[in-house]
Structure formats: C-alpha cells, structure tokens
Amino acid sequence: MASKGRDLYLISPPTPFTGVQRARDQALYSVVGAPFDSTSSYRVGQRFAPVEIRLASSQLESNGLYVEGDIDSVPVADEGDIAVVPGSQLLTLERIENVVAEIVGEGRVPVVIGGEHLVTLGVLRGFAKAGVRPCVAVLDAHLDLRGDYLGERYSHATVFRRAVEELSLKVFHLGVRAFDAEERSYADEVSLVEYITASRLEILGVDGAVVAFRRFASECKHIYLSVDMDVYDPAYAPGVSTPEPGGLTSKEGLALVSRLVDERFSGFDIVEVTPPYDPSGITSVLAAKTIQEIILASWASRSRGGRAR
Numbered sequence: 107m108a109s110k111g112r113d114l115y116l117i118s119p120p121t122p123f124t125g126v127q128r129a130r131d132q133a134l135y136s137v138v139g140a141p142f143d144s145t146s147s148y149r150v151g152q153r154f155a156p157v158e159i160r161l162a163s164s165q166l167e168s169n170g171l172y173v174e175g176d177i178d179s180v181p182v183a184d185e186g187d188i189a190v191v192p193g194s195q196l197l198t199l200e201r202i203e204n205v206v207a208e209i210v211g212e213g214r215v216p217v218v219i220g221g222e223h224l225v226t227l228g229v230l231r232g233f234a235k236a237g238v239r240p241c242v243a244v245l246d247a248h249l250d251l252r253g254d255y256l257g258e259r260y261s262h263a264t265v266f267r268r269a270v271e272e273l274s275l276k277v278f279h280l281g282v283r284a285f286d287a288e289e290r291s292y293a294d295e296v297s298l299v300e301y302i303t304a305s306r307l308e309i310l311g312v313d314g315a316v317v318a319f320r321r322f323a324s325e326c327k328h329i330y331l332s333v334d335m336d337v338y339d340p341a342y343a344p345g346v347s348t349p350e351p352g353g354l355t356s357k358e359g360l361a362l363v364s365r366l367v368d369e370r371f372s373g374f375d376i377v378e379v380t381p382p383y384d385p386s387g388i389t390s391v392l393a394a395k396t397i398q399e400i401i402l403a404s405w406a407s408r409s410r411g412g413r414a415r
C-alpha cells in the first residue's frame with residue numbers, strides 16, 4: 107500500500123533501536139525519530155538525541171527492570187527519522203502528524219524519540235487525524251502550559267496548552283516542579299488538566315501517583331505517555347535542555363512509567379535529551395532504558411490482556 111507521508115519524510119536509521127530491525131508490517135511498535143530543536147530557549151542539540159539514544163539502546167541488555175520480558179522478542183520496527191524542517195514549527199508538526207496518523211491508522215503503536223517537547227503536539231494531532239483521542243500522562247519538570255512563549259504559540263513551553271485548546275485532550279502531569287504563575291493557575295482552573303508536583307509525588311510514592319492517574323483516566327479509552335527527560339533529577343539525566351533539581355531517581359522514573367502503562371496504552375514519546383550536554387552519555391542510556399521499560403510494560407499488558415500489574 108502506498109503511504110505518501112512516511113515515504114517522503116522518513117530517513118532510515120544508521121543503527122535501529124535495540125540493534126534489531128524488523129519489517130514494519132510485522133511490527134506492533136514503530137520507532138520514529140523527530141530530531142527538531144528550533145524553539146529551544148536554553149541549551150540546544152536535541153536534534154542529535156534519536157541517534158544517540160538508538161546507539162545507547164544497542165548496548166543495553168534486553169531484559170526489563172520492573173517488567174519481565176525480552177525486548178528482542180517484542181515486534182519493534184525502527185522506521186527511521188522524520189525529515190523535520192529546522193526553523194519551521196508548522197511544517198515540522200505537519201510532517202510528524204502525517205507520519206503518526208499513518209502508524210496509528212495501521213494499528214501500530216508509535217514510539218517517538220524527540221527532539222524538543224513541541225514534537226508531542228504533532229504526535230497528538232496525528233492521533234486525532236487517525237480518530238484516536240488519548241488521555242495523556244506527562245512526566246515533566248515543567249507544565250509546558252503557557253499561552254505563548256515570548257509571543258510564540260508553538261513552542262516547547264506551550265505544547266500542552268495547544269493540546270488542550272486544539273484537541274480538548276485530558277492531560278495529567280507528574281513530577282512538576284517549575285512553572286510560571288499563569289500556567290499554574292491555568293492548570294488549577296481547567297478541568298481537563300491535573301498535576302502532581304514532585305514534592306507531592308514524594309509523599310504519594312509511585313503507587314499513590316499511579317492510583318491518582320488511574321482515577322483521572324478511568325473513563326479514557328486510550329492512554330498516551332509523554333516523557334520529558336527533565337522529569338528525572340539532573341543527577342540522573344544531566345543532558346537535557348532545561349535541567350531542574352529535585353526530580354525523580356532513575357528507579358522511580360522507570361517504576362512509574364512501567365506502572366502507568368496498561369492495556370489502553372496507545373503510544374508514547376521521549377523528548378528533550380540534549381547530547382551536546384551529555385558528555386558521559388548517561389542521559390541517552392536512561393532514555394533508552396525508559397523506552398525499553400515502556401515497550402515491555404505495554405507488551406506484557408497486551409499478552410496478559412490486562413494491566414501490567
């Protein structure tokens with residue numbers, strides 16, 4: 107079947123995710139890179155993340171940490187990178203939307219490796235185009251709910267404001283610890299949005315946070331996960347665009363993502379790894395492990411026909 111969008115816009119990866127490649131028609135999970143970083147306000151270089159995370163993934167063993175399973179036996183295809191347009195949010199978002207709409211329309215689960223956080227808007231538009239409206243769990247130090255950022259409506263700092271306004275999606279933020287007053291009051295006032303701050307998460311624990319999310323998402327048919335790597339503490343993930351102290355440990359983050367996933371899980375992205383600021387490569391390694399854990403959790407919940415645990 108001819109597929110205009112991805113044939114035009116996908117560039118083959120030099121190293122596929124996990125090092126094992128499959129044909130896309132035999133896959134359930136489709137990895138695509140979205141190497142866009144034009145709206146970054148501080149450190150830039152997220153465009154290099156898809157390559158570095160794939161490289162890191164090929165060095166990991168194939169077992170999960172909190173989930174039983176072997177990633178090499180899960181049907182994952184790495185479809186390559188979307189040919190983003192540096193400097194143009196609108197063209198880039200349109201390309202991401204088209205690629206993701208095709209993946210979702212063909213019944214596969216998109217695994218999108220950013221890039222900056224704005225790429226998530228293109229992914230969610232792609233879901234909408236395919237007729238799927240997921241509830242979104244966001245792991246992020248920031249709310250990314252600004253009405254505009256320095257006058258710009260399409261920015262890494264506005265991505266969930268646009269998702270709520272344009273697509274009326276329900277959004278639940280976890281690990282938040284940095285925001286401005288306007289976006290905080292927006293989050294407090296708008297019924298589609300809920301959040302758990304990093305300090306609250308410390309009190310609730312991973313289990314309590316998962317219970318809160320399940321209550322929030324009880325009516326949702328589909329669940330989408332968006333992981334900004336700055337949700338982790340900079341001690342564990344120093345190579346991000348806007349590091350913010352007081353975040354999750356690597357074990358807390360991996361436990362949280364593995365438990366947020368259930369049989370309704372429809373896709374996810376992982377964004378904001380900034381390799382030029384990650385000289386030891388540990389942020390890419392943790393990002394690769396996070397992707398592996400999420401895919402394994404989803405695969406386990408599907409094979410059991412139920413929730414991961």
Ligand SMILES: [Mn+2]
Pocket residue numbers: 223246247248250262334378
């Ligand atoms: Mn973010």
